[in-house]
Amino acid sequence: MNRLAAITLTVLFAASISDLPAEAPLGTWVRDAQKRVVKIYGAGGLKGLEAYQSGFLVSPEGHIATAWSYVLDVEPVVLLDDGRRFESKIVGFEPSLELAVLKIEATDTPFFELNEEPTVDWGDPVIAVSNLFNIATGNEPASVMQGTVASVTDLNARRGTFKTPYRGKVLILDLIANNPGAAGGAVIDSDGQLAGMLGKELRDSTTGVWLNYAVPADALRTTIGDIIAGRKSTVIDSATAMLPRKDSHNPNALGLVMVPDVLETTPAYIDTVSTDSPAARASLRPDDLILLVNGQRVDSQRTLRSLLRTIDRRDNVELTVQRDTQILPVTLQP
Amino acid sequence: MLRSFKFSGTSLLSLIIIVCVCVPCAAPAHADTEYRQAMAKAVRAAAKSVLPAVVAVEIVGTAQGPAGEVEQDAPTSGVMIDTDGYVLASSIVVRRPAASILIVLPDGSRHAAKVVSRDYHRDLVLLKIETSKELSAIEFPSKLDVQIGKTTVAVGRFGNTASPIISRGVLSGVERLDGVALQTDARVSAAFYGGPLIDLYGNVMGILIPAVAGGAGSDPTGWYDSGIAFAIPSDVILTKLERLKSGTDIKRGLIGIASKTKDPYDDGTEIAAVRKRSPAEVSGIKAGDEVIEIDGKAVRRHQEIKQALGRFDAGETIRIKLRRDGKEIDITTELAETIPPLQPQRLGVLVSELDSESDGEQDDKEQADDDIATVVVDSVLSGTPAESKIKAGDQLLKFGDAKISSVTALRSLLMSAEPETEVELSITRAGNDETVRLTPAMVAGPSVMQPPKAWSGAESGDWATEELKLPDSGNAAAFVAPKATDAQQNLGLLLLLMNPSGGSPTEVLENWREAAKAAGVVICAVAPEDSRRWQPKEINAIGNFAAAVMKKAPINPNAVAVAAPGAISGTDAEAADSMALAVAVSQSSTFFGVSVSPKTRSPAMRVKENDPSSSLQILLPLSSEKELPEWSRAIKKAGYPVVLGGDTDTTALLNWVRLLQAI
Numbered sequence: 001m002n003r004l005a006a007i008t009l010t011v012l013f014a015a016s017i018s019d020l021p022a023e024a025p026l027g028t029w030v031r032d033a034q035k036r037v038v039k040i041y042g043a044g045g046l047k048g049l050e051a052y053q054s055g056f057l058v059s060p061e062g063h064i065a066t067a068w069s070y071v072l073d074v075e076p077v078v079l080l081d082d083g084r085r086f087e088s089k090i091v092g093f094e095p096s097l098e099l100a101v102l103k104i105e106a107t108d109t110p111f112f113e114l115n116e117e118p119t120v121d122w123g124d125p126v127i128a129v130s131n132l133f134n135i136a137t138g139n140e141p142a143s144v145m146q147g148t149v150a151s152v153t154d155l156n157a158r159r160g161t162f163k164t165p166y167r168g169k170v171l172i173l174d175l176i177a178n179n180p181g182a183a184g185g186a187v188i189d190s191d192g193q194l195a196g197m198l199g200k201e202l203r204d205s206t207t208g209v210w211l212n213y214a215v216p217a218d219a220l221r222t223t224i225g226d227i228i229a230g231r232k233s234t235v236i237d238s239a240t241a242m243l244p245r246k247d248s249h250n251p252n253a254l255g256l257v258m259v260p261d262v263l264e265t266t267p268a269y270i271d272t273v274s275t276d277s278p279a280a281r282a283s284l285r286p287d288d289l290i291l292l293v294n295g296q297r298v299d300s301q302r303t304l305r306s307l308l309r310t311i312d313r314r315d316n317v318e319l320t321v322q323r324d325t326q327i328l329p330v331t332l333q334p
Numbered sequence: 335m336l337r338s339f340k341f342s343g344t345s346l347l348s349l350i351i352i353v354c355v356c357v358p359c360a361a362p363a364h365a366d367t368e369y370r371q372a373m374a375k376a377v378r379a380a381a382k383s384v385l386p387a388v389v390a391v392e393i394v395g396t397a398q399g400p401a402g403e404v405e406q407d408a409p410t411s412g413v414m415i416d417t418d419g420y421v422l423a424s425s426i427v428v429r430r431p432a433a434s435i436l437i438v439l440p441d442g443s444r445h446a447a448k449v450v451s452r453d454y455h456r457d458l459v460l461l462k463i464e465t466s467k468e469l470s471a472i473e474f475p476s477k478l479d480v481q482i483g484k485t486t487v488a489v490g491r492f493g494n495t496a497s498p499i500i501s502r503g504v505l506s507g508v509e510r511l512d513g514v515a516l517q518t519d520a521r522v523s524a525a526f527y528g529g530p531l532i533d534l535y536g537n538v539m540g541i542l543i544p545a546v547a548g549g550a551g552s553d554p555t556g557w558y559d560s561g562i563a564f565a566i567p568s569d570v571i572l573t574k575l576e577r578l579k580s581g582t583d584i585k586r587g588l589i590g591i592a593s594k595t596k597d598p599y600d601d602g603t604e605i606a607a608v609r610k611r612s613p614a615e616v617s618g619i620k621a622g623d624e625v626i627e628i629d630g631k632a633v634r635r636h637q638e639i640k641q642a643l644g645r646f647d648a649g650e651t652i653r654i655k656l657r658r659d660g661k662e663i664d665i666t667t668e669l670a671e672t673i674p675p676l677q678p679q680r681l682g683v684l685v686s687e688l689d690s691e692s693d694g695e696q697d698d699k700e701q702a703d704d705d706i707a708t709v710v711v712d713s714v715l716s717g718t719p720a721e722s723k724i725k726a727g728d729q730l731l732k733f734g735d736a737k738i739s740s741v742t743a744l745r746s747l748l749m750s751a752e753p754e755t756e757v758e759l760s761i762t763r764a765g766n767d768e769t770v771r772l773t774p775a776m777v778a779g780p781s782v783m784q785p786p787k788a789w790s791g792a793e794s795g796d797w798a799t800e801e802l803k804l805p806d807s808g809n810a811a812a813f814v815a816p817k818a819t820d821a822q823q824n825l826g827l828l829l830l831l832m833n834p835s836g837g838s839p840t841e842v843l844e845n846w847r848e849a850a851k852a853a854g855v856v857i858c859a860v861a862p863e864d865s866r867r868w869q870p871k872e873i874n875a876i877g878n879f880a881a882a883v884m885k886k887a888p889i890n891p892n893a894v895a896v897a898a899p900g901a902i903s904g905t906d907a908e909a910a911d912s913m914a915l916a917v918a919v920s921q922s923s924t925f926f927g928v929s930v931s932p933k934t935r936s937p938a939m940r941v942k943e944n945d946p947s948s949s950l951q952i953l954l955p956l957s958s959e960k961e962l963p964e965w966s967r968a969i970k971k972a973g974y975p976v977v978l979g980g981d982t983d984t985t986a987l988l989n990w991v992r993l994l995q996a997i
Contacts, residue, residue, distance in 0.1 A: 123378035125370035153493030207408035207524040267395025267433035
């Protein structure tokens with residue numbers, strides 16, 4: 001079957017040499033993409049930070065999507081591809097997507113359509129268009145970089161030193177997008193369609209390394225549409241908030257007595273299980289190691305406590321524990 | 335059956351050829367897009383052929399925080415090597431003790447893994463899970479096509495959904511890291527470690543490991559995403575799997591020979607000394623032998639010997655071809671996992687090499703004898719074994735059976751000598767051949783040597799302080815040295831690392847100038863680039879400063895040390911002390927001594943074995959062994975002598991620096 005795929009690929013490719021495909025030549029669609037990308041200048045929240053970034057037009061009436069950042073601390077100035085300069089207004093933002101929408105008083109602006117379905121998968125080639133390092137000024141077209149989508153995955157919700165409010169699907173890029181000014185730039189697939197928006201500089205909280213990533217266009221679509229239409233955003237903040245202590249779970253109330261928490265990252269081993277507790281009813285045992293709480297990784301007792309704080313005390317808690325070499329799913333019923 | 339799929343080589347090849355042919359003539363502009371899409375499909379097809387066997391490896395509950403940028407418990411990748419549950423991953427998963435190692439299969443299920451064995455030589459670890467699930471295995475080809483420039487794809491799993499992640503590059507090099515690894519420019523980030531590096535046909539070329547080359551610091555993840563990444567080749571892995579499955583760890587093989595030349599890139603392969611109780615000694619290799627071939631591979635320099643030996647494990651037997659007294663001999667030797675640590679010795683002499691009678695007629699001696707220098711004693715230090723046995727002007731010919739063919743060779747012989755054992759020195763004194771019997775002294779222990787009279791009496795002229803700026807380095811630095819360069823020979827050099835916010839180098843040197851002049855030690859003070867801390871990336875810069883100052887004054891290359899203010903009794907340990915220790919150990923071919931406070935916080939570094947031909951000693955301002963810090967144990971175990979300086983002031987420190995040239 002795979003062999004067949006390989007042959008089909010060759011045939012398809014050979015065929016396309018003679019038959020022109022539907023999409024426009026590279027030169028045209030890259031230039032088209034550049035015309036939809038804008039440069040954004042703001043104050044910069046702190047001294048020494050770059051006060052510029054990128055954005056792209058999403059409506060014919062001058063709506064611009066960009067990354068929500070300190071650059072937007074004041075009403076930013078927007079430079080279009082043709083060099084025209086506009087004062088802009090922030091018409092809405094959604095912190096959980098790290099998205100802001102600006103509006104300039106321009107009409108008939110070229111713009112990107114936002115697709116409902118994802119247009120790229122891992123391995124696909126992409127082009128990123130952005131104002132990286134503010135190298136293009138005035139009417140100079142934005143910079144174009146090539147790369148591929150390395151992975152399509154979810155940003156991990158683990159709480160760490162480096163966190164972003166965004167918790168949804170991301171495109172990890174095999175492309176050096178992690179540079180000043182690139183945030184808010186457009187990622188285009190090889191059909192010239194918008195694939196996503198370049199994110200801000202970010203360290204992955206699980207591995208600790210810098211990420212080159214973009215928020216996919218389909219994840220932005222509804223929110224951008226709502227903001228343009230003046231509706232309240234429908235996105236629920238997925239970074240679950242801490243509940244008041246009296247309303248949330250905690251290890252003791254569930255009957256979990258953990259081993260003494262002496263290290264910065266003491267593993268979540270159960271020391272004893274209180275009798276007649278949810279933990280006892282679920283047959284948890286001393287020395288069980290708690291690995292996951294409601295699907296989220298528990299790297300230490302500290303994480304365990306803070307994850308339990310986000311769960312209503314009336315709700316069930318789904319645990320994954322390790323007993324010797326066995327991995328067991330366990331449901332604690334309050 | 336995963337490998338039942340095999341990319342049709344010819345069809346893919348023809349595809350690439352078509353692309354190559356049509357892009358340069360570039361008639362239809364869309365061909366560029368088509369090429370990218372075709373490449374994407376080919377990459378994805380190749381990756382999909384291995385992905386069922388690629389797993390994510392999660393670490394739960396590590397005890398310590400991060401040492402570098404990459405988290406200690408970063409999720410990485412691994413490959414299933416068979417359907418019994420064996421998983422090969424990179425050593426990063428066992429870098430720190432963890433409560434649990436979990437394998438996340440492509441279906442998202444998690445399984446606890448136990449460590450079966452480790453290949454310390456190649457940074458791999460074999461794990462095992464127990465599961466009734468059907469598993470897919472990866473196939474390691476026994477023969478690899480390692481054409482430099484061919485397309486490679488790094489494959490791994492990333493994120494809490496263990497999604498596939500790929501990066502495309504080319505094969506950049508082979509036999510890297512002393513002959514063990516392939517090199518690629520694919521952007522290998524932490525998540526890829528343990529994952530496969532494949533070609534466009536889905537053939538597994540190797541397993542990606544975290545590694546940096548020597549001198550680049552001690553964090554093996556330091557080069558992530560840098561256009562340089564390493565993989566252990568599949569054909570080699572294939573030959574190691576049975577051993578690893580049996581639960582046997584693999585370590586690098588050691589032989590125990592020391593180079594005659596200080597610079598391993600110099601021509602010549604003469605062995606200056608053979609380590610005691612090493613495979614070299616057991617198999618009958620002798621000081622003075624020249625290495626011609628290692629396992630069939632011709633070698634011309636010590637660097638090539640190191641490269642040729644690098645691929646072998648402890649326990650492997652190799653053939654070595656040697657030249658001894660003009661005759662070629664073949665030796666087989668079984669490489670060892672460890673060699674008893676060096677216990678460096680000394681005689682207590684200052685020596686130099688006599689210029690051979692160079693001018694005029696060519697001597698008709700054999701070519702091999704051309705590079706034998708005559709080592710002559712310049713002075714004998716009081717209170718040492720040499721006192722009353724050796725005299726200035728003696729020519730040193732043999733140390734036991736071993737020829738003394740250079741100063742470096744004599745030094746190596748003493749570095750690897752047996753402690754408390756009498757040796758016979760063959761010398762020429764006033765034209766007569768004589769033998770002298772004496773027992774060398776340990777370098778470690780209380781500092782007893784005093785500088786020779788010749789040094790203190792010399793007229794050294796004026797010394798001046800000058801600022802020093804190096805390209806590619808933001809460090810402020812200054813050095814104090816004699817104004818006239820012919821005033822005195824064989825000066826010492828001390829690189830004095832300043833503490834953050836320790837003032838300007840020029841000001842600091844004002845307090846050292848008189849002592850420097852009196853002791854005959856050039857001092858170069860270097861401030862950290864950042865006024866708050868020393869950074870690991872500055873390690874190389876310190877070595878560069880030493881090299882730059884050595885060009886400005888007649889410094890003996892063996893009397894070069896690095897120290898921090900804490901080296902002086904009564905001074906607290908600060909950032910510069912840790913930095914000095916890290917600099918000395920990682921730049922051991924430049925520095926022969928390091929002195930710091932005994933309260934120094936040990937820097938995060940891998941302590942490599944002391945090398946007889948570039949031997950480092952450590953001076954601590956202590957009087958008794960009992961006061962030695964915890965970290966000095968690891969240092970001693972690696973064969974570094976710890977010298978007890980007692981109550982150490984500037985003069986004592988500087989005298990020790992200059993006396994590093996004593997043998």
